[in-house]
Amino acid sequence: MSAAAPAAAPAAAPAQQQPAFRGVFGFIGGAVAKAVSTTFIVLVVAAFVARHVLEDKNTIAKTHSPEVVLARMLARFEAGSVIPRFEKYHVSRPDAIAMLQKVLRPARLKDYTVVIGEVGCGKTTAVHNAIRANSTGIVYHIVKSEVLVSMPGLLARSLAFEPNQFTEGYLKDRGVELDEVTSAAEPFRSWVLLSLILRDVAQQFKTKHGHPATLVIDAVDEIAQQGPALLHAIQDFAKAAADEQLLNVVLVTCDGSNLPELKASSAMTRARIAEVSDITDEQAVDFLLHRGVNEDAAKRAVAKIAGGRFVLLNSLVFELQFKTVEQIFEEFSSRTESSLQRLIDDLALYNATSVVHKTLCDLTHGSLRRPSLEKTLGIDLTKKLLATNINILAYHPNDTYTLHSRHVQRSVAALLNCTRP
Ligand SMILES: Nc1ncnc2c1ncn2[C@@H]1O[C@H](COP(=O)(O)OP(=O)(O)OP(=O)(O)O)[C@@H](O)[C@H]1O
Numbered sequence: 001m002s003a004a005a006p007a008a009a010p011a012a013a014p015a016q017q018q019p020a021f022r023g024v025f026g027f028i029g030g031a032v033a034k035a036v037s038t039t040f041i042v043l044v045v046a047a048f049v050a051r052h053v054l055e056d057k058n059t060i061a062k063t064h065s066p067e068v069v070l071a072r073m074l075a076r077f078e079a080g081s082v083i084p085r086f087e088k089y090h091v092s093r094p095d096a097i098a099m100l101q102k103v104l105r106p107a108r109l110k111d112y113t114v115v116i117g118e119v120g121c122g123k124t125t126a127v128h129n130a131i132r133a134n135s136t137g138i139v140y141h142i143v144k145s146e147v148l149v150s151m152p153g154l155l156a157r158s159l160a161f162e163p164n165q166f167t168e169g170y171l172k173d174r175g176v177e178l179d180e181v182t183s184a185a186e187p188f189r190s191w192v193l194l195s196l197i198l199r200d201v202a203q204q205f206k207t208k209h210g211h212p213a214t215l216v217i218d219a220v221d222e223i224a225q226q227g228p229a230l231l232h233a234i235q236d237f238a239k240a241a242a243d244e245q246l247l248n249v250v251l252v253t254c255d256g257s258n259l260p261e262l263k264a265s266s267a268m269t270r271a272r273i274a275e276v277s278d279i280t281d282e283q284a285v286d287f288l289l290h291r292g293v294n295e296d297a298a299k300r301a302v303a304k305i306a307g308g309r310f311v312l313l314n315s316l317v318f319e320l321q322f323k324t325v326e327q328i329f330e331e332f333s334s335r336t337e338s339s340l341q342r343l344i345d346d347l348a349l350y351n352a353t354s355v356v357h358k359t360l361c362d363l364t365h366g367s368l369r370r371p372s373l374e375k376t377l378g379i380d381l382t383k384k385l386l387a388t389n390i391n392i393l394a395y396h397p398n399d400t401y402t403l404h405s406r407h408v409q410r411s412v413a414a415l416l417n418c419t420r421p
């Protein structure tokens with residue numbers, strides 16, 4: 001058995017070893033190596049299985065017992081998530097960071113928080129910065145574009161939670177009625193098991209430290225895109241945790257398009273909405289200068305296209321190598337025009353006396369309150385303009401609407417011949 005291992009080892013890295021190996025031993029040598037390596041894998045797997053079967057029951061109890069599983073999760077909260085360093089030129093945003101730090105460590109836990117901001121405005125980076133200073137008591141998890149069923153498992157990994165054969169027994173012993181849970185479909189089954197354990201750990205943390213721990217789930221819009229049910233379950237949990245002062249849950253999302261409706265839903269009534277907005281034009285120009293854009297182009301690009309929206313500034317750094325500010329604006333503008341055109345066909349938008357025309361022109365000068373805008377544009381058109389594939393309108397937690405970004409403002413003003421106020 002021990003002799004098989006070294007002989008099989010070269011075959012394990014076929015990319016580097018195969019050509020030389022074949023040169024010496026020819027085809028038969030290669031076939032033998034393949035057989036040997038297969039045998040080797042079978043032996044290794046068998047040994048692994050045997051070790052597990054024979055593993056001392058005491059060892060299993062030591063690593064798998066509910067107490068140990070919960071203790072690992074508690075330790076993860078106490079240590080806090082490790083946040084990677086920010087490598088590129090960094091724009092300092094003390095106000096946003098201070099606001100987020102209050103959200104992460106509230107003086108009194110009254111409600112859970114939804115942090116909201118347009119796509120690419122710098123939410124993730126700002127949340128990272130707010131945590132990095134002192135991550136004690138804070139677990140951070142970001143949802144990627146994973147399929148919905150794997151979401152609870154990945155969240156569990158961030159929480160250092162490994163469910164095992166004892167988990168359900170533990171919960172039953174604690175008087176939890178599990179029949180409904182274990183018959184539920186994924187991802188709900190895994191989510192409910194995780195949330196039940198999380199409650200216990202949160203209680204332990206609070207008892208031990210005198211204040212609740214914090215769980216941040218970033219990019220929950222990725223969950224919502226695949227249907228609202230799991231996000232609603234998470235919001236219900238967040239609300240209950242806040243009601244019981246057990247755990248401070250912070251959800252981060254770029255999807256404000258349905259915020260007016262979410263605000264009306266029951267779990268949302270408990271949410272505190274915090275907005276991360278764009279940086280100032282001065283900061284944006286400074287950012288472009290540090291990224292190698294010349295001063296004249298930087299000033300015009302910020303004024304005409306990007307404002308303080310990071311995601312646009314980043315793409316400008318790249319595009320300005322090949323194009324002028326005017327060329328880039330024309331590209332954005334023609335996209336806005338075709339989006340509008342699709343809506344215009346049903347509406348007399350180009351009729352300068354219509355209320356829709358006037359309202360859109362008013363928006364090129366600043367924000368409008370939600371009720372008056374919805375009244376003049378109508379709910380249908382408002383929703384169409386908000387849709388992320390159209391990206392004309394943006395809703396803000398202070399109950400106002402603006403046009404989506406600087407270049408949209410300028411495009412709309414040009415397309416509708418809006419005059420200065
Ligand atoms: N303070 C900052 N200084 C410099 N660059 C930044 C800063 N904040 C964000 N960025 C850059 O802007 C881009 C978008 O930032 P980030 O991913 O934080 O935005 P986001 O709002 O979380 O985006 P999304 O809506 O896609 O989740 C990233 O490339 C990031 O590196």
Ligand SMILES: *[C@@H]1O[C@H](CO)[C@@H](O)[C@H](O)[C@H]1NC(C)=O
Pocket residue numbers: 134135136137
């Ligand atoms: C981090 O925050 C915790 C409270 O959650 C506090 O006890 C601790 O002293 C802080 N650590 C530092 C280095 O500020």
Ligand SMILES: *[C@@H]1O[C@H](CO)[C@@H](O)[C@H](O)[C@H]1NC(C)=O
Pocket residue numbers: 349350351352415416417
């Ligand atoms: C805007 O003005 C141009 C010429 O000044 C005209 O051709 C165009 O039809 C006008 N558009 C609207 C919406 O009034």
Ligand SMILES: *[C@@H]1O[C@H](CO)[C@@H](O)[C@H](O)[C@H]1NC(C)=O
Pocket residue numbers: 348351352353354355
């Ligand atoms: C412009 O719209 C207003 C109201 O929407 C309407 O009364 C008027 O007749 C329209 N004018 C033209 C030229 O279509």
Ligand SMILES: *[C@@H]1O[C@H](CO)[C@@H](O)[C@H](O)[C@H]1NC(C)=O
Pocket residue numbers: 275277367396398400402
């Ligand atoms: C509401 O928030 C938006 C975005 O942060 C801002 O542009 C606007 O000025 C605010 N409006 C009011 C009335 O506070």
Ligand SMILES: [Mg+2]
Pocket residue numbers: 123124125218219
């Ligand atoms: Mg993000």
